[in-house]
Amino acid sequence: MQDKNRTTQRGPAGEAGTRGGVAISETEDLIASDKVEGTPVYNRTGEHLGSIYNVMLDKRAGKVRYAVMSFGGFLGIGERYHPLPWDALTYEPGQGGYVVDVTREQLEGAPTYARGETPWSDPLYGQSVYGYYGLPFPRM
Amino acid sequence: MQDKNRTTQRGPAGEAGTRGGVAISETEDLIASDKVEGTPVYNRTGEHLGSIYNVMLDKRAGKVRYAVMSFGGFLGIGERYHPLPWDALTYEPGQGGYVVDVTREQLEGAPTYARGETPWSDPLYGQSVYGYYGLPFPRM
Numbered sequence: 001m002q003d004k005n006r007t008t009q010r011g012p013a014g015e016a017g018t019r020g021g022v023a024i025s026e027t028e029d030l031i032a033s034d035k036v037e038g039t040p041v042y043n044r045t046g047e048h049l050g051s052i053y054n055v056m057l058d059k060r061a062g063k064v065r066y067a068v069m070s071f072g073g074f075l076g077i078g079e080r081y082h083p084l085p086w087d088a089l090t091y092e093p094g095q096g097g098y099v100v101d102v103t104r105e106q107l108e109g110a111p112t113y114a115r116g117e118t119p120w121s122d123p124l125y126g127q128s129v130y131g132y133y134g135l136p137f138p139r140m
Numbered sequence: 141m142q143d144k145n146r147t148t149q150r151g152p153a154g155e156a157g158t159r160g161g162v163a164i165s166e167t168e169d170l171i172a173s174d175k176v177e178g179t180p181v182y183n184r185t186g187e188h189l190g191s192i193y194n195v196m197l198d199k200r201a202g203k204v205r206y207a208v209m210s211f212g213g214f215l216g217i218g219e220r221y222h223p224l225p226w227d228a229l230t231y232e233p234g235q236g237g238y239v240v241d242v243t244r245e246q247l248e249g250a251p252t253y254a255r256g257e258t259p260w261s262d263p264l265y266g267q268s269v270y271g272y273y274g275l276p277f278p279r280m
Contacts, residue, residue, distance in 0.1 A: 027260045030205060033173035033195040055173040057195070062204045062226050064197050065170060086202050120167045 040097035041069050041089070049107060052098065053081060056120070063138065066129065067098070071107075080112040083126075085135045102133070180237035181209050181229070189247060192238065193221060196260070203278065206269065207238070211247075220252040223266075225275045242273070 026035060033055055041049045050071035058065050064086045072079035089098040102110070111119070111129050119125045130137040166175060173195055181189045190211035198205050204226045212219035229238040242250070251259070251269050259265045270277040 029198055029200060030196045030260055030266075031199050032208070033197060034177060035194075036197070037174060054175075055195075055197070056170045057173060057176070057204050058169055059171050059231075060169060064202045064204060068172070091199075120170055126170075 036067065039091075040095075041084075042092070042095055042097050042099050043103060043107075044099060044101055046095070047104065049100070049102075049104070050082065055086070056083065065126065065138070071112075078114070080114060082107065082110055082112050083129045085130050085133055087135060088133050176207065180235075181224075182232070182235055182237050182239050183243060183247075184239060184241055186235070187244065189240070189242075189244070190222065195226070196223065205266065205278070211252075218254070220254060222247065222250055222252050223269045225270050225273055227275060228273050 026032065036052050036055055038051055040051045043049055050069040053068045053070035055064055056066040056068060057063070066083040067086055067089055069082040069084055070079055071082055084100055088100050088102075090100075091097075092099045110132055111125070113119045127137045166172065176192050176195055178191055180191045183189055190209040193208045193210035195204055196206040196208060197203070206223040207226055207229055209222040209224055210219055211222055224240060228240050228242075230240075231237075232239045250272055251265070253259045267277045
């Protein structure tokens with residue numbers, strides 16, 4: 001992510017209220033997209049899995065569909081992108097990050113893509129993501 | 141936005157398919173949050189109004205509520221943030237940006253906030269935004 005200067009960004013709980021002089025935008029109900037991006041992701045045992053790279057939005061329905069987690073290294077093939085159903089993420093203030101109920105082993109078998117790959121053009125890709133995590137694919 | 145190296149980012153139509161080596165994620169239905177951010181915004185007469193700073197997401201409902209447009213200069217008081225109802229934005233491929241049906245004069249009277257201000261903590265703020273643009277406030 002050398003094109004995004006987000007390495008110093010911390011999760012919502014770690015913020016003092018501003019970042020780079022701009023108010024951090026979060027309330028009980030709302031969160032800013034650029035605040036989600038860069039937030040770390042852990043599994044239930046507290047293991048760090050990666051961090052949110054971006055969020056996939058359904059333009060027409062106005063819905064948040066996926067949080068794409070970036071993960072570099074442990075597979076030995078550079079950064080990979082793991083789309084996670086938005087509903088699979090739970091923000092844990094104590095950890096300052098999102099927690100997903102998935103093990104590293106599950107993650108290794110999960111749908112991912114590499115830089116330069118465009119899996120979203122396959123209309124069935126999203127269904128495979130939801131299916132892998134055992135969640136119903138949202139129709140709208 | 142000195143903490144965001146997005147000055148070279150272009151709108152969806154201007155992309156060749158990658159940015160910084162990472163696949164641009166957009167399909168007919170989906171768009172990536174970091175692709176929306178930085179996209180220019182125009183009014184109906186083609187006048188450049190600003191660019192998308194971030195997107196406000198409803199965490200619980202999983203809905204996209206607002207696109208926050210940043211605008212610096214013409215009011216003479218530095219960068220301002222204009223929340224726009226997500227449904228008020230229409231992407232125009234020919235212009236490579238979003239078009240909103242609002243004049244500069246309307247924009248000057250619209251709800252805005254400055255750096256360091258946190259208007260979202262007021263539960264009525266979102267209603268005032270939708271009200272100003274003549275759109276019904278989404279309950280869920």
